[in-house]
Amino acid sequence: MRKPFQRIPRDGYEQKLIDMAAELLPACARTPTMSLESAIVVKEGHGSKITDMSGNEYIDYLLGSGPIFLGHAHPAIVKAVRETLEGGSSFLLPNEPSILLAEELVKAVPCAEKICFGNTGSDATLFSIRLARAFRKRDKILKFEGGYHGQGDHVLMSNQWTKETKAYPAPVPNSEGIPKSVEEDVLVAPFNNLDLTVDIIEKNRDDLAGVIVEPMQRTIPPQPGFLEGLREITARHEIPLIFDEVVTGFRLAYGGAQEYYGVTPDLCAIGKSMSAGHPISAVCGRADIMEFAEGIRRITGNYVSLTGTYSGNPISCTAALAALKELRREGVYESVFAKGTKLKNALQKSLDKAGIPAQVLGEPPAFQPWFSESEIFDFRSSQASNPMLNFQLLQELIDRGVLKGHEKFFISTVHSDEDIDFTIDVIDDAVQALKG
Ligand SMILES: Cc1ncc(COP(=O)(O)O)c(C=O)c1O
Structure with a gap:
C-alpha cells in the first residue's frame, strides 16, 4: 500500500532554482499550474513516479506531455541508448538505427510508405504541410478550430487557447509575432461538423494544399462518420489528408489513431510516444508525396x-x-x-458524486475532465467549460501526490494497479475539495 502523501515543504535550494527559473526562463518556470507558488523542479523520474528537488514523490500522469509512455528511465531504453552513445551521437549520415526504425514505421503505421525524420512534433506537422503544398502546387491549408499542431506559424491559429472566434473559415492567430500575411493561407473548420467542413472544402478546393486534423482533437473523439467523411471528400478532390498523430501515434494502438479509428490518411505526423522521451518525430506517408524530399532533387x-x-x-x-x-x-x-478505463470512469464517478457538472472525454490512454453542463463535441462547445476548475483540480492533486498536465491524464504502460487505486482515492478527495 502506498503511504498517504505528506508534502515536504520546498527546501532552500529548490526555492533558489525556482527564483532563477522565474528570472531566466520566461516560457517555462510556471508549468504546469501557472503559479510560482506550486511550481516544482524535477530531480528525477523512475517508472510511474517523479521526484522533486525537495524529495516529494508524485505519481506522474503528465509523462512529459505524453512521450513517457513506457515510464521514466525504462531499463531497456536506458541500456540501448547507453550502448549506442558509446559509438557517437550524431553524424548527418545514414546509420543503422535510423534505417531500421524507418522499416519498422512502415510496417506499423497504415499510411506509411516512406519516412522523413524530424526532432519535434512541430517539425513533423510543418514537414507534412510543406509536402502537401509541393504535391498540390497550392498554398492554403485547412485546419480545425481547437486543434493544436505545434509551433509553426500556419498552424498556430485557432487552437485550443483561442479567446475570440471569427466566422468560419477565418483563422485567429494564437501568438504575437505571426506575420499577418500567413492568415491568408489558413482556413478553419469546426471539428465533427462534416457538412460545414465539406462546404468549406468544396468552395476552396482549387486553392487547398491539404487538410490537417488531430483524429482525436485534444481529448474530443471524432463522431462516427466524421473522419470517414473527411477521407472521402479529400480523396475525391485529391487533396492530401494529414493526420496529426503526435499524441495518438503508438498510443491509441500500435498503428495509432488510423488503426484505432480505421481511417487511413495520405500523410501523418508522429512523435511523442514513439521514442520514450527522446527527441524524434517523423512524417510518414504516400510514396508519391514523400518523394519530393529526395535529396537528389x-x-x-x-x-x-x-x-x-x-x-x-x-x-x-x-x-x-x-x-x-x-x-x-x-x-x-x-x-x-484497462487501467485508463478504470481511472477515467472513477474520475467521472467522483465528479458526479460531488455534483460537479463535467464530462471526462478522450480514450483510455489519454483523457481529461471538461467542466461543463453541455455536451462537448468541438471547440465552440468546449468554450462553455471552466478551465480554471482544471487548474484547481491539478493543484489539489499535486498537494496529494499526483501530477498531471493542465489538460490530460496520460496513462503509461508502467502505472501499477496500486498507482491507479491510490489515484482514484486522491481524485475523490481532490474533487470534494473543488466544491469548497
Ligand atoms: C497534436 C499535437 N501536434 C503537435 C504537437 C507539437 O509537438 P512538439 O511539442 O513535440 O513540437 C503537439 C504537442 O503537444 C501535439 O499535441
Missing part, C-alpha cells in the same frame, strides 16, 4: 526541404526502436486500456 529540382542537423540521429532512433519493441509485447495495449 536539390540538384534536379522539384525539391521539398525537410532536413535537420539532428534528424535521424542514432541515439533517438535507438530509443525509438527499443520503445517500439516494448510496445509490441503481448498485452501492452490491453493493459493500458
Whole structure:
C-alpha cells in the first residue's frame, strides 16, 4: 500500500532554482499550474513516479506531455541508448538505427510508405504541410478550430487557447509575432461538423494544399462518420489528408489513431510516444508525396526541404526502436486500456458524486475532465467549460501526490494497479475539495 502523501515543504535550494527559473526562463518556470507558488523542479523520474528537488514523490500522469509512455528511465531504453552513445551521437549520415526504425514505421503505421525524420512534433506537422503544398502546387491549408499542431506559424491559429472566434473559415492567430500575411493561407473548420467542413472544402478546393486534423482533437473523439467523411471528400478532390498523430501515434494502438479509428490518411505526423522521451518525430506517408524530399532533387529540382542537423540521429532512433519493441509485447495495449478505463470512469464517478457538472472525454490512454453542463463535441462547445476548475483540480492533486498536465491524464504502460487505486482515492478527495 502506498503511504498517504505528506508534502515536504520546498527546501532552500529548490526555492533558489525556482527564483532563477522565474528570472531566466520566461516560457517555462510556471508549468504546469501557472503559479510560482506550486511550481516544482524535477530531480528525477523512475517508472510511474517523479521526484522533486525537495524529495516529494508524485505519481506522474503528465509523462512529459505524453512521450513517457513506457515510464521514466525504462531499463531497456536506458541500456540501448547507453550502448549506442558509446559509438557517437550524431553524424548527418545514414546509420543503422535510423534505417531500421524507418522499416519498422512502415510496417506499423497504415499510411506509411516512406519516412522523413524530424526532432519535434512541430517539425513533423510543418514537414507534412510543406509536402502537401509541393504535391498540390497550392498554398492554403485547412485546419480545425481547437486543434493544436505545434509551433509553426500556419498552424498556430485557432487552437485550443483561442479567446475570440471569427466566422468560419477565418483563422485567429494564437501568438504575437505571426506575420499577418500567413492568415491568408489558413482556413478553419469546426471539428465533427462534416457538412460545414465539406462546404468549406468544396468552395476552396482549387486553392487547398491539404487538410490537417488531430483524429482525436485534444481529448474530443471524432463522431462516427466524421473522419470517414473527411477521407472521402479529400480523396475525391485529391487533396492530401494529414493526420496529426503526435499524441495518438503508438498510443491509441500500435498503428495509432488510423488503426484505432480505421481511417487511413495520405500523410501523418508522429512523435511523442514513439521514442520514450527522446527527441524524434517523423512524417510518414504516400510514396508519391514523400518523394519530393529526395535529396537528389536539390540538384534536379522539384525539391521539398525537410532536413535537420539532428534528424535521424542514432541515439533517438535507438530509443525509438527499443520503445517500439516494448510496445509490441503481448498485452501492452490491453493493459493500458484497462487501467485508463478504470481511472477515467472513477474520475467521472467522483465528479458526479460531488455534483460537479463535467464530462471526462478522450480514450483510455489519454483523457481529461471538461467542466461543463453541455455536451462537448468541438471547440465552440468546449468554450462553455471552466478551465480554471482544471487548474484547481491539478493543484489539489499535486498537494496529494499526483501530477498531471493542465489538460490530460496520460496513462503509461508502467502505472501499477496500486498507482491507479491510490489515484482514484486522491481524485475523490481532490474533487470534494473543488466544491469548497
Ligand atoms: C497534436 C499535437 N501536434 C503537435 C504537437 C507539437 O509537438 P512538439 O511539442 O513535440 O513540437 C503537439 C504537442 O503537444 C501535439 O499535441
